[in-house]
Structures are given as structure tokens and as C-alpha cells.
Amino acid sequence: MYAMQKYDVIVIGAGPAGMMAAVMASERGKRVAIIEKNAVLGKKLLITGKGRCNITNKASIDSFLEKFGKRGQFYRTAFHSFFNTDLINFFKEHGLEMKAERQGRVFPITDDSHSVVGLLQKCLKDRKVEIFYNTTLLDLEKKDERFFAKCEKKTLNAKTVVLATGGDSFRVTGSTGDGYRVARKLGHTTTALLPGLVPLKTKERWVKDLQGLTLKNIRITFKSGKKKIVSGIGELLFTHFGVSGPLVLDLSAEIMSLKSTRIELYIDLKPGLDVEGLKNRLLKEFKGASDLGNALKKMLPRRLINVFADNLGLDLKQKVNQISRVDRRLIADSLKALSLSISGSLSLEEAMVTCGGVSQKEINPRTMESKIISGLYFAGEIIDGAAASGGYNLQQAFSTGYLAGESSAK
Ligand SMILES: Cc1cc2nc3c(=O)[nH]c(=O)nc-3n(C[C@H](O)[C@H](O)[C@H](O)COP(=O)(O)OP(=O)(O)OC[C@H]3O[C@@H](n4cnc5c(N)ncnc54)[C@H](O)[C@@H]3O)c2cc1C
Numbered sequence: 516m517y518a519m520q521k522y523d524v525i526v527i528g529a530g531p532a533g534m535m536a537a538v539m540a541s542e543r544g545k546r547v548a549i550i551e552k553n554a555v556l557g558k559k560l561l562i563t564g565k566g567r568c569n570i571t572n573k574a575s576i577d578s579f580l581e582k583f584g585k586r587g588q589f590y591r592t593a594f595h596s597f598f599n600t601d602l603i604n605f606f607k608e609h610g611l612e613m614k615a616e617r618q619g620r621v622f623p624i625t626d627d628s629h630s631v632v633g634l635l636q637k638c639l640k641d642r643k644v645e646i647f648y649n650t651t652l653l654d655l656e657k658k659d660e661r662f663f664a665k666c667e668k669k670t671l672n673a674k675t676v677v678l679a680t681g682g683d684s685f686r687v688t689g690s691t692g693d694g695y696r697v698a699r700k701l702g703h704t705t706t707a708l709l710p711g712l713v714p715l716k717t718k719e720r721w722v723k724d725l726q727g728l729t730l731k732n733i734r735i736t737f738k739s740g741k742k743k744i745v746s747g748i749g750e751l752l753f754t755h756f757g758v759s760g761p762l763v764l765d766l767s768a769e770i771m772s773l774k775s776t777r778i779e780l781y782i783d784l785k786p787g788l789d790v791e792g793l794k795n796r797l798l799k800e801f802k803g804a805s806d807l808g809n810a811l812k813k814m815l816p817r818r819l820i821n822v823f824a825d826n827l828g829l830d831l832k833q834k835v836n837q838i839s840r841v842d843r844r845l846i847a848d849s850l851k852a853l854s855l856s857i858s859g860s861l862s863l864e865e866a867m868v869t870c871g872g873v874s875q876k877e878i879n880p881r882t883m884e885s886k887i888i889s890g891l892y893f894a895g896e897i898i899d900g901a902a903a904s905g906g907y908n909l910q911q912a913f914s915t916g917y918l919a920g921e922s923s924a925k
Pocket residue numbers: 527528529530531532533550551552553556557558559560562563564565568569570571650651652653679680681682684685688689690691692693694866867868894895896897905906907908909910912
């Protein structure tokens with residue numbers, strides 16, 4: 516009954532991790548099938564980098580590992596096996612050049628993710644990988660040294676399986692957490708699934724008045740009580756519910772992983788000056804202005820001025836020569852630490868990545884093979900360990916996909 520559906524390797528999920536795993540396994544002469552629930556390949560890959568696909572980063576391996584925090588070391592072998600230059604060369608050899616932009620972010624020269632997916636599709640076709648579209652894996656069993664991948668209308672069987680079903684966010688792309696359930700059924704542990712790269716909500720409603728305002732080159736610091744959690748310099752965007760923008764998204768995972776419900780965000784609007792320097796700067800601005808409103812125009816974006824003064828209970832019409840030393844100190848302190856209380860984040864569904872997943876402790880980092888079920892491999896976002904934005908997550912998917920594909924074919 517299964518004669519036509521016997522494979523050496525079955526890959527579940529045609530995201531970047533699954534496609535790379537299938538390319539590698541088939542290149543080693545194996546008969547490979549991919550099971551993909553969507554009608555197309557790489558549905559999430561197509562929307563990455565706002566449709567331009569920030570495929571990797573020029574950073575060193577050590578910087579890459581740092582971006583994954585405590586979960587970084589696990590990826591050392593995967594990155595050594597197939598790193599950013601290997602990925603760039605892989606695409607180049609198949610006819611697609613890459614270019615680097617600010618902060619080392621690498622994109623295809625076409626500025627179009629379709630060219631990335633198109634190239635991978637051609638590689639799979641050339642290597643005769645069989646792709647089962649519109650086919651959802653429902654269950655995976657291992658019997659007599661073979662895996663049985665059960666789908667609605669068919670069951671495929673193979674010697675090894677690569678589980679590359681992605682995370683549990685942006686579900687419309689097909690990543691609905693199915694792989695976690697399958698892995699758990701086979702005896703694996705999954706760590707808490709939390710939103711990563713996600714906008715944060717604030718208790719203060721005044722953010723709504725600033726919706727759409729971007730603050731550039733500011734420092735933000737998250738604290739729980741007096742304890743500093745994390746800090747960084749970059750860009751923050753106000754939204755109707757709170758804060759977003761690259762810097763907030765990057766630091767959000769650390770905030771979401773905390774148990775504390777009392778988290779404050781401090782925005783340093785003038786990171787280049789200390790409080791003393793700022794007080795001097797204020798004195799200078801006060802000399803050339805009639806009232807507080809005019810003085811602040813030189814120091815803050817126009818839209819922020821009203822909110823800033825309201826928060827301090829100051830009148831913008833107040834004459835600068837009537838502003839007390841205490842109020843000047845208050846203004847300087849507030850420019851260094853405009854505070855907001857974090858009340859939560861948008862949902863996992865709205866997060867760009869899922870933090871958490873199949874426990875790294877149960878996967879051999881040298882092969883990506885399960886330590887619990889031999890012949891089962893993991894690749895991509897299904898593994899616990901996501902990074903900041905900048906091309907690191909896609910490189911993780913390609914690197915672990917490469918290693919899992921290669922190991923599964925041995
Ligand atoms: C809006 C957005 C922008 C992003 N931009 C970037 C970026 O520019 N750079 C970057 O590095 N990262 C980016 N990311 C993160 C990146 O997209 C992911 O880290 C990456 O796609 C993970 O790859 P993956 O192959 O592990 O999983 P996925 O890409 O999620 O692929 C998993 C595949 O498995 C399939 N699948 C799931 N369950 C089943 C099942 N039961 N049966 C069959 N098939 C199944 C899904 O349909 C899907 O096609 C972005 C994410 C989002 C949401």
C-alpha cells in the first residue's frame with residue numbers, strides 16, 4: 516500500500532529550514548519528500564524583510580551567537596557548518612546575488628523575496644524532491660525503524676524525518692505550532708511559547724496622541740523596580756497602544772520572558788549628554804527663548820512637546836526666566852528618563868517570532884537529531900531559541916536546515 520510513498524527522508528514544512536534540509540538531503544542522493552500544508556512554498560519567507568527578505572547578516576559567528584542570548588551556543592556547529600558567506604555563495608552559485616545594507620543586513624539584489632523562494636523551488640525541482648502541497652501532517656509515528664507521517668488523505672513513510680514546521684506566530688502563513696504538538700507526543704519537551712519581536716503595550720494613554728511618531732537615536736532602558744533588565748540605542752515608534760519600532764522589537768523578548776509584572780520603560784531622549792550637560796544646554800536654550808514652549812522646540816520633536824510638559828505639570832507659556840532651578844532639574848531628568856509602564860505585549864499571533872519551542876537539551880547540536888527518537892531531526896524556528904531582527908533568524912533556519920538535511924541523509 517505504501518510502495519509509492521516510501522522515502523529516505525521526509526521533511527515537514529517548506530519554510531527556509533525545511534527547503535534547505537530537503538536540498539541537502541537530496542543532494543546526497545536520497546529520495547526526499549516535503550509535506551507542506553500551504554499551496555505554495557515559503558509563505559512566511561515571502562513576507563520577510565517587508566517583502567525584501569533580510570536573509571542573513573554580515574556579523575561574525577560570535578555576534579550571531581550573542582543575538583540568540585542564552586540559547587546561542589547551541590547553534591555554534593550549525594553556523595560553522597553553513598554560515599552567512601556559505602548562504603550568500605549558495606545563492607550566488609544559483610544565480611542570485613546578495614547585497615549588504617546598514618547594520619550588515621543582507622538582502623537579495625532584486626529586493627524581492629520571490630527571487631529567493633523561486634530559486635529554492637528550482638533547486639528542489641532539479642534534485643527531484645517530491646512536494647506534497649495542501650497536505651497537513653496530522654501525526655507522526657515511529658514503528659520498526661521507520662517513520663509514518665500521517666496526513667488526511669495519505670501516509671508517507673521514511674527512514675528519517677526533519678520536523679521544520681516553524682513557530683506559532685503569523686498563523687496565516689501556516690506556522691500554527693503543529694510541530695510542537697507532534698514533538699510532545701513523541702516525548703519531547705517544549706519550553707514556554709512567548710511572543711518575540713513584538714510591540715509592547717503601555718499603561719499610559721498619552722502614547723495614543725503620539726501615534727506614528729518615531730524617535731531616532733534614543734536610548735531605552737527597561738527596569739523592574741530598581742533593577743535594570745536591558746537597554747539599547749536605536750529607533751522607537753509610538754503606537755496607539757504603546758511602543759514599537761526596531762529597538763523595542765529587538766528587546767521585547769527579554770521583557771516577555773520575565774515573570775515580573777512591574778516593568779518600566781525609560782526613554783533617554785538625549786543619550787549624548789549627562790544630566791549636568793543637559794542642564795547647561797537648557798540654560799542656553801532658555802537664553803534664546805521667551806517661554807518654555809519655545810525653548811523645548813529646539814530640544815524635542817514638535818509632537819512630543821505638549822505631552823512632555825503635561826507629564827511634568829508645566830505650562831508651556833511660562834516665561835523662561837520664571838522657571839525655577841527645581842523645575843529645570845525636573846526637565847533635565849525627564850529628558851534623560853521619560854517613563855512608561857509596560858502592561859504587556861501584542862499576542863503571540865502578532866509577534867514576528869516565537870520564543871520557546873522544542874528544548875535544546877533534547878537535540879544534539881552537532882546533528883540536529885533528537886536525543887529521544889533516533890532518526891528524527893529538528894530545524895528552524897521550532898527549536899527553542901530566537902534572535903533579534905537583522906537576518907539572524909533566517910540564517911538560523913538555513914543553517915539548522917542545512918545540518919539537519921545533511922545529517923538525516925547519512
Ligand atoms: C512579518 C515577518 C517578517 C520577518 N522578517 C524577517 C527577516 O527579514 N529576516 C529574518 O531573519 N527573519 C524574519 N522573520 C522571521 C522568519 O520568517 C522565521 O524565523 C523563519 O521563517 C523560520 O523559518 P522556518 O522554516 O523554521 O519556519 P516557517 O518559515 O514558519 O515555515 C514552516 C512551514 O511549515 C509548514 N507547516 C506547519 N505545520 C505544518 C503541518 N502540520 N503540515 C505541513 N506543513 C506544516 C508551514 O505552512 C510553513 O510553510 C520574519 C517573520 C515575520 C512574521
